Amino acid sequence: xxxxxxxxxxxxxxxxxxxxxxxxxxxxxxxxxxxxxxxxxxxxxxxxxxxxxxxxxxxxxxxxxxxxxxxxxxxxxxxxxxxxxxxxxxxxxxxxxxxxxxxxxxxxxxxxxxxxxxxxxxxxxxxxxxxxxxxxxxxxxxxxxxxxxxxxxxxxxxxxxxxxxxxxxxxxxxxxxxxxxxxxxxxxxxxxxxxxxxxxxxxxxxxxxxxxxxxxxxxxxxxxxxxxxxxxxxxxxxxxxxxxxxxxxxxxxxxxxxxxxxxxxxxxxxxxxxxxxxxxxxxxxxxxxx
Amino acid sequence: xxxxxxxxxxxxxxxxxxxxxxxxxxxxxxxxxxxxxxxxxxxxxxxxxxxxxxxxxxxxxxxxxxxxxxxxxxxxxxxxxxxxxxxxxxxxxxxxxxxxxxxxxxxxxxxxxxxxxxxxxxxxxxxxxxxxxxxxxxxxxxxxxxxxxxxxxxxxxxxxxxxxxxxxxxxxxxxxxxxxxxxxxxxxxxxxxxxxxxxxxxxxxxxxxxxxxxxxxxxxxxxxxxxxxxxxxxxxxxxxxxxxxxxxxxxxxxxxxxxxxxxxxxxxxxxxxxxxx
Numbered sequence: 368x369x370x371x372x373x374x375x376x377x378x379x380x381x382x383x384x385x386x387x388x389x390x391x392x393x394x395x396x397x398x399x400x401x402x403x404x405x406x407x408x409x410x411x412x413x414x415x416x417x418x419x420x421x422x423x424x425x426x427x428x429x430x431x432x433x434x435x436x437x438x439x440x441x442x443x444x445x446x447x448x449x450x451x452x453x454x455x456x457x458x459x460x461x462x463x464x465x466x467x468x469x470x471x472x473x474x475x476x477x478x479x480x481x482x483x484x485x486x487x488x489x490x491x492x493x494x495x496x497x498x499x500x501x502x503x504x505x506x507x508x509x510x511x512x513x514x515x516x517x518x519x520x521x522x523x524x525x526x527x528x529x530x531x532x533x534x535x536x537x538x539x540x541x542x543x544x545x546x547x548x549x550x551x552x553x554x555x556x557x558x559x560x561x562x563x564x565x566x567x568x569x570x571x572x573x574x575x576x577x578x579x580x581x582x583x584x585x586x587x588x589x590x591x592x593x594x595x596x597x598x599x600x601x602x603x604x605x606x607x608x609x610x611x612x613x614x615x616x617x618x619x620x621x622x623x624x625x626x627x628x629x630x631x632x633x634x635x636x637x638x639x640x641x642x643x644x645x646x647x648x649x650x651x652x653x654x655x656x657x
Numbered sequence: 658x659x660x661x662x663x664x665x666x667x668x669x670x671x672x673x674x675x676x677x678x679x680x681x682x683x684x685x686x687x688x689x690x691x692x693x694x695x696x697x698x699x700x701x702x703x704x705x706x707x708x709x710x711x712x713x714x715x716x717x718x719x720x721x722x723x724x725x726x727x728x729x730x731x732x733x734x735x736x737x738x739x740x741x742x743x744x745x746x747x748x749x750x751x752x753x754x755x756x757x758x759x760x761x762x763x764x765x766x767x768x769x770x771x772x773x774x775x776x777x778x779x780x781x782x783x784x785x786x787x788x789x790x791x792x793x794x795x796x797x798x799x800x801x802x803x804x805x806x807x808x809x810x811x812x813x814x815x816x817x818x819x820x821x822x823x824x825x826x827x828x829x830x831x832x833x834x835x836x837x838x839x840x841x842x843x844x845x846x847x848x849x850x851x852x853x854x855x856x857x858x859x860x861x862x863x864x865x866x867x868x869x870x871x872x873x874x875x876x877x878x879x880x881x882x883x884x885x886x887x888x889x890x891x892x893x894x895x896x897x898x899x900x901x902x903x904x905x906x907x908x909x910x911x912x913x914x915x916x917x918x919x920x921x922x923x924x925x926x927x928x929x930x931x932x933x934x
Binding site: 477527555556 | 667669670671673677742745748757763770772803830833864869870910922
């Protein structure tokens with residue numbers, strides 16, 4: 368620190384005094400510890416509280432395995448569909464100028480502003496017994512609510528924006544010169560996408576898919592409304608956790624929860640890795656224009 | 658062909674517009690627009706007095722107060738601490754900074770039900786944190802606030818981060834050379850630039866908290882008139898086969914969500930304008 372009266376260096380005046388820096392770091396870390404790190408650690412500690420045997424038993428128990436299978440299945444259907452949607456939406460929005468684009472952008476974001484519970488309710492209003500299609504579905508012996516299709520549709524709704532939101536800003540920033548050049552050189556639509564666009568956006572695409580998948584596997588509110596909580600049949604992992612917890616089987620609830628917490632950590636690690644790649648490719652794109 | 662002729666502002670040599678936009682619109686309509694309009698149409702079958710009585714019943718009013726109040730308080734705390742966290746992550750270097758930075762997104766990645774039972778275990782009377790507190794947290798409105806603070810935490814940090822990274826330090830140097838103290842520089846130079854993003858982050862956290870269900874229901878205890886949030890009340894009505902009642906309350910919350918969405922869009926435009934983009 369400079370002595371009183373001595374001229375201060377520029378580096379000193381554009382940052383805070385050392386004591387304040389330390390205080391701010393301490394405040395930030397204390398806040399994050401209390402609200403983030405401790406809850407995360409608690410999941411694993413509570414899961415292993417009664418020993419590894421109880422932990423493993425809770426996971427290989429038939430209802431838990433059925434819940435894991437259903438969660439994987441619902442994500443395996445909804446994530447690829449939302450990937451296709453995200454690519455189509457990004458292609459039209461980022462590569463073309465058309466009327467109503469801002470409205471479309473807002474509509475794509477809409478699922479983020481709707482409460483998951485209301486999402487579930489909305490599908491009950493359409494497909495439920497008293498809903499629009501309820502009687503028709505019953506007459507044709509089709510089950511959507513309280514069955515897999517309902518869970519999948521609700522999951523698709525909730526996770527719809529993820530891929531599109533990652534792709535659109537990046538593809539808008541990248542412009543259309545490269546695609547136009549490919550077109551002039553005689554490339555077809557599919558060739559342009561696969562050879563020119565895709566390599567430019569692959570990391571953002573992967574990042575969107577990762578986020579979409581994490582949310583798909585963890586969705587609770589919407590799925591809770593449409594699933595009917597039938598054990599071994601329409602229970603996803605989050606719903607199974609709720610049932611175990613409400614039955615006071617805390618160790619088992621946290622054991623299943625620890626799997627999802629592990630998935631969340633893997634998601635964050637992949638996100639961190641992919642984000643650096645996206646930043647690198649964004650720099651590569653921005654580079655020649657400067 | 659139809660779509661491109663009707664909507665395109667100028668001709669493009671790139672192919673695939675009709676197919677891509679057609680698929681986008683079809684998918685969006687079937688998954689989002691048609692089902693959402695179902696909710697609104699369902700309430701129109703109610704008479705206005707019946708709708709009004711449903712959405713202003715004392716138990717429903719109590720749940721609005723709790724949901725909006727706790728969401729607001731959680732977003733406010735997240736705005737204050739989010740600013741500190743963001744500043745520390747961008748401007749200072751300390752051991753583990755990258756790990757902390759990556760973990761800020763945990764509430765986005767951790768399923769809400771997992772967060773819910775973890776927070777309940779911590780804040781219950783004999784939990785790790787709850788046992789040291791002189792007051793009750795779980796099964797009170799305070800518990801609702803804890804859960805909503807958790808799930809809203811990344812919004813302010815992540816909205817502010819790019820803006821703080823883009824701050825021109827020359828301006829701060831200029832302020833210092835002109836004799837401003839560091840606090841004056843912060844108040845008069847830095848904070849005005851950050852304000853739009855800070856408000857956007859606050860609004861995003863608030864909007865997310867309004868609809869949150871999974872992380873709240875475990876810690877809230879769900880006592881009617883005391884710690885019952887609106888989404889839970891909607892589910893309760895559904896389980897009692899009161900579909901019109903559930904829908905009426907849902908429409909009120911949807912309208913609130915749309916108003917917030919418009920406000921957030923406006924704030925984001927303001928943020929971009931401030932950054933000169």
